[in-house]
Amino acid sequence: MSDFLNVKQLSKQYGTGPMIISGMDHHFRKGTATGLIGVNGSGKTTFLRLLSVTAFPTGGTITWRGQPIYDAPHNFLQHIGIVTDAADLPGYLSANELMEWTLRARKKWNDSESPGRMDELFKQLHFDERRENLIGTYSSGMLQKTMLACSLITQPEIILLDEPFRALDETSKKASLELLNEYKSNGGTILVSSHLRRSLAKLCDDYITFPVKDGS
Amino acid sequence: MKPTKPLTYRTIPRRHTSLARKVTALVPGVVLLSALVWLSHDLALDDRIVLFRYLAMAFAACMAFITPHLLFPDNDKTLILQLNPSPRRLLLHHLVKLRALWLFGLAAAAVIAFGDSTTPAQQFPEKTRLFATSTMALTAIILYALYRFVTIGERSQQWSEGKAGRRLFQALDSVGKSTPVDAGMFPTFMSTIMVTFVGMMSVVVAASIPQVHLATLPFVLFLGYSGFRLRRETGRFDRLYYQSDAFYDELFTNPVTGAKESRDPATYEAIYWVPPRWRAAVWTQIIQLDRKRPMGRIIALLSLTYWLLIWLGTPESWHAGWLVFWILSKNMLAWPVAGPSLSPPVFHWWMMPPGDWMIVRFFLQTRWTLALILTVAAAALFSAAVSWQSVMIWAGADVIVSAASAWLITRNNEFAFKKQYA
Numbered sequence: 161m162s163d164f165l166n167v168k169q170l171s172k173q174y175g176t177g178p179m180i181i182s183g184m185d186h187h188f189r190k191g192t193a194t195g196l197i198g199v200n201g202s203g204k205t206t207f208l209r210l211l212s213v214t215a216f217p218t219g220g221t222i223t224w225r226g227q228p229i230y231d232a233p234h235n236f237l238q239h240i241g242i243v244t245d246a247a248d249l250p251g252y253l254s255a256n257e258l259m260e261w262t263l264r265a266r267k268k269w270n271d272s273e274s275p276g277r278m279d280e281l282f283k284q285l286h287f288d289e290r291r292e293n294l295i296g297t298y299s300s301g302m303l304q305k306t307m308l309a310c311s312l313i314t315q316p317e318i319i320l321l322d323e324p325f326r327a328l329d330e331t332s333k334k335a336s337l338e339l340l341n342e343y344k345s346n347g348g349t350i351l352v353s354s355h356l357r358r359s360l361a362k363l364c365d366d367y368i369t370f371p372v373k374d375g376s
Numbered sequence: 377m378k379p380t381k382p383l384t385y386r387t388i389p390r391r392h393t394s395l396a397r398k399v400t401a402l403v404p405g406v407v408l409l410s411a412l413v414w415l416s417h418d419l420a421l422d423d424r425i426v427l428f429r430y431l432a433m434a435f436a437a438c439m440a441f442i443t444p445h446l447l448f449p450d451n452d453k454t455l456i457l458q459l460n461p462s463p464r465r466l467l468l469h470h471l472v473k474l475r476a477l478w479l480f481g482l483a484a485a486a487v488i489a490f491g492d493s494t495t496p497a498q499q500f501p502e503k504t505r506l507f508a509t510s511t512m513a514l515t516a517i518i519l520y521a522l523y524r525f526v527t528i529g530e531r532s533q534q535w536s537e538g539k540a541g542r543r544l545f546q547a548l549d550s551v552g553k554s555t556p557v558d559a560g561m562f563p564t565f566m567s568t569i570m571v572t573f574v575g576m577m578s579v580v581v582a583a584s585i586p587q588v589h590l591a592t593l594p595f596v597l598f599l600g601y602s603g604f605r606l607r608r609e610t611g612r613f614d615r616l617y618y619q620s621d622a623f624y625d626e627l628f629t630n631p632v633t634g635a636k637e638s639r640d641p642a643t644y645e646a647i648y649w650v651p652p653r654w655r656a657a658v659w660t661q662i663i664q665l666d667r668k669r670p671m672g673r674i675i676a677l678l679s680l681t682y683w684l685l686i687w688l689g690t691p692e693s694w695h696a697g698w699l700v701f702w703i704l705s706k707n708m709l710a711w712p713v714a715g716p717s718l719s720p721p722v723f724h725w726w727m728m729p730p731g732d733w734m735i736v737r738f739f740l741q742t743r744w745t746l747a748l749i750l751t752v753a754a755a756a757l758f759s760a761a762v763s764w765q766s767v768m769i770w771a772g773a774d775v776i777v778s779a780a781s782a783w784l785i786t787r788n789n790e791f792a793f794k795k796q797y798a
Contacts, residue, residue, distance in 0.1 A: 174626055175558055176538045212457060213618045214625070216529070218537055234614040237460040248454045258458075265459035310458055 164190050165318060165349065169220035172206055180206045184220070184372045190317075193340070193350035195360040198370030204353040205245075207370070208322050211351065212242050224318075238266065241311030241319040243304065245326065251296025255287065255306045258295065262310045274313075281309050286335050300327035308336060312343060319343065321352040325359050337362050405480050412484055417493040421502055428488050428506060429579045432513045435481050436575020439521040440568040446473055447525060448624030463613035467606070470522055470617070478518050485510030505592070509582075512595040517575045519602035524567040527609060529619030536560025536623070558627055574598070628668075628717075641666060650739045657728065657736040662743070665713045674709060675744050678702045679751040686759050695761065699752070703774050706744050707781040713740065714785035721789055730790035734782050741778035748774050 170184040180203040188194060196204040209215035211222060213233040221228045229236040249258060259278050263269040282291055285305045290298075295306065304327050311319055319340075325333050340363055344350055354360050360367075416427055447470055450456060461469065489507035490496070534540040536559055545559065582594040609616060641663040650658045665671060682698050713719060714737065724733055749771050755762040 173537060175536045175560065209622075213622075214453065214457070215622045216533060216619050218533075230615060230619070232612075232614065233618045234460060234462055234466075237457065242457050244454060248451070250455060262458050265461065 163223065163226040164188060166223045167220070168223065170210065170217055170222065171219040172203070172210060172215065173218050179218070179373065181210075181370075181372050183374045186368060188318075188349060188351070190349055191344060191347045192366060193344050193352065193364045195364035195367045196351065196353035196370060197355075197357070197360070197367055202370035203372065204370050205322055207372075208320050208351065208353060211320055212240065213237065239317040241314060241316035243307040243311055243319070243321045243324050245323040249295050249303065249306065252294055254294055255282070255291040255298075255302075255309065258306065259310050259313055263313060266314050268314055278309075278313060281313055281339075284335060284339055285309055286332055301329060301332060304328060305332060305336075308339075312339065316348070318349045318351065321350065321354075323354055324352060325354055325356050333359060401476075405483075409480075409483055409487060412487045413491050416488050416491050419492075421499050421506075424488050424492075424503075425506060428485065428510050428513075429583055431481075431484055431488060432510070432517070432579045433576045435514055436517050436579075437572050439477070439517050439575070440571035442477070443474070443521040443571070444525045444528075444564055444567075444624060446477075447522075448621050449628055450621050453621065453625075463617075464610055466617045467610055467613045470526065474518055474522060478514065481514040481518075482511060485514060505588075509592045509595055512592070512599050513578065513582075516578070516595055516599035516602050517571070519606055520574060520598070521571045523602060523605045523609065524571055525564070526613070526616050526620055528563050528567055529616060529621070529623045531563045532560045532623045532627075533619070535562050536627070560623060560627060654732060654736050654739060657733070658739045661713050661719075661736060661740050664718045665710055665740070668712060668718070669709055671706075671709065671744070675706065675747050678705060679747065682751055683755060686755050686761055692761055695755075699748075699770055702748065702751075703770075703777050706748075706774075707741055707777055710737075710741055710781070711785050713737075714789045716789070719789055721792075724790050730786060733790045734786040737782035737786055738779055741781050742775060745771055745774050745778070 165188040167184055167186040167188075171179055171182040173179045184207075196207060198204055206215060210217055211229075213229060213236065216230060221230070223229065224236055224239070227236075253261070256278065260269065260274070263274055268274075285308065287302070287305050287309065290302065291306075295303070298306065304324060308321075308324060321340075324336065328336060337359060340350060340352075344363070350363065352360065352363065416424060419427065452469075456466075456469070485507055489503045489510065492498075492503070531540065538545075538559065541559055541562060544562075578594045578598045582591045585591045585593070642659065644656065644659050647655050647659045647662065678698075679702070682695065682702065685694055685698055719733075724730075749767055752762060752767045752770050753764075756764050756767055
């Protein structure tokens with residue numbers, strides 16, 4: 161087993177409530193897409209929160225390249241892109257400005273190349289000239305495209321997507337799937353939760369069915 | 377594509393704040409500073425030093441209570457994850473969040489030290505030394521509070537999941553008592569006590585040193601200790617930040633503990649004193665607030681402290697000051713009930729007009745007015761320091777503050793929503 165991204169005996173409960181996830185073991189391979197499926201409240205979002213270091217496990221751990229991700233979140237998050245289902249982004253910036261900020265913050269901004277790459281990415285996502293408008297005026301679909309674009313532009317090794325297609329129209333959904341498949345074929349690893357099984361089928365190589373209790 | 381102009385890069389995201397919100401935040405500060413100017417304008421230097429000690433003690437108590445609420449859960453988390461700032465920048469992010477309170481403390485200290493209308497130029501070096509000492513004390517308190525609350529995540533999660541504190545809960549169970557809040561809050565309570573205690577003790581120790589030059593030493597040591605502890609945590613500040621934020625996020629905004637409630641919630645019938653038109657709404661607001669905060673115990677603590685101050689024979693201005701604190705605390709503690717997680721604007725808009733919600737909040741705020749009346753009346757019964765007339769004065773003040781508070785929080789939630797979409 162390689163040490164790319166491993167989940168070992170992972171468990172999570174909220175307070176003294178029931179275990180949401182227990183005894184979970186999984187190895188994620190580089191360059192694959194894994195669909196997280198299951199009924200509402202089965203632990204898919206909790207698992208993505210654990211992977212994005214916004215929740216901490218009750219037991220077990222997640223390691224990336226042999227290191228527990230919770231020991232140095234900043235180092236781990238350098239290689240991660242995150243698309244949440246409830247984006248809370250600064251309303252008085254445009255998508256362009258947010259993307260530039262993301263690149264500069266992660267020290268990946270290049271004066272000659274970055275504007276062109278941003279432009280290309282937006283075109284692929286069918287994000288029209290309204291990307292110059294303030295984020296506060298965006299629809300939920302435009303917000304999701306903004307999040308997806310900001311995540312992909314940093315060229316992460318892993319991308320975590322929580323219901324990324326929910327608010328997208330058919331054209332945007334198709335464009336997003338094409339982009340994600342291209343990202344995967346270039347070696348990117350995708351973990352995606354969605355209820356849209358048909359969309360997942362066009363992307364995923366593997367599935368994890370939630371709830372995961374006692375490893376099953 | 378239109379070339380984007382380079383942004384001034386700051387890791388700390390800034391949200392746009394409307395002028396109305398800025399004014400709302402500034403008004404209490406300006407009122408408090410004005411009161412301080414009025415109190416201190418003709419004081420002698422020794423009295424100014426005493427006033428500074430009160431300020432430092434109040435500041436310690438305030439920081440002990442308010443720090444976790446200011447820092448966690450972080451409203452900017454989506455953006456923080458996107459930008460992925462370094463541990464050092466996350467520390468700066470937290471320091472910036474506390475900056476407004478620090479500046480307010482310094483402004484208050486400056487008023488105490490230099491706000492002398494009778495002899496402004498006299499004893500200037502002594503006044504400057506007092507200001508420098510105040511700056512050190514207030515900075516030390518803020519840094520210590522930040523250190524305590526940012527390092528709390530791991531322990532809090534263990535308490536919350538029942539991995540820590542088993543003996544305490546077994547002891548409570550054996551005497552038939554249950555805890556009023558999530559067990560994960562115990563480390564927060566301990567930190568609240570520690571910040572208050574250490575902050576106040578530094579003032580007490582400084583006050584007990586007769587040599588003026590050496591009286592600054594406790595604050596120098598306190599500041600050095602707090603700075604040293606925070607400095608030591610800088611390297612792993614990202615882990616501390618994400619773990620504490622995760623804990624408070626689960627506690628404050630995702631109360632899905634699944635644990636059984638330790639007390640039965642208030643019933644609809646118990647809200648008989650509210651007219652039927654608003655009763656259901658007041659009832660749901662009350663049970664939500666009670667699940668978030670042990671309001672009854674807080675009110676009892678505020679009243680007991682008031683009686684203690686009277687029993688100790690403290691000056692009447694202290695009694696009045698504490699009752700002002702009583703009323704403001706009671707009102708401000710209910711403010712989270714108007715936040716979007718407890719009062720989703722769309723749902724509220726659908727339920728009834730914003731004006732009605734203002735009345736609902738007024739009833740929510742005044743449900744403790746009777747407790748205030750009984751508190752002051754009991755004091756009037758046993759102490760000559762409190763007059764019967766004051767009972768009605770304080771009740772009236774509470775009703776006015778409750779109305780103002782109801783207007784303010786409804787304006788920021790339901791009325792703001794109406795203005796945006798209607």
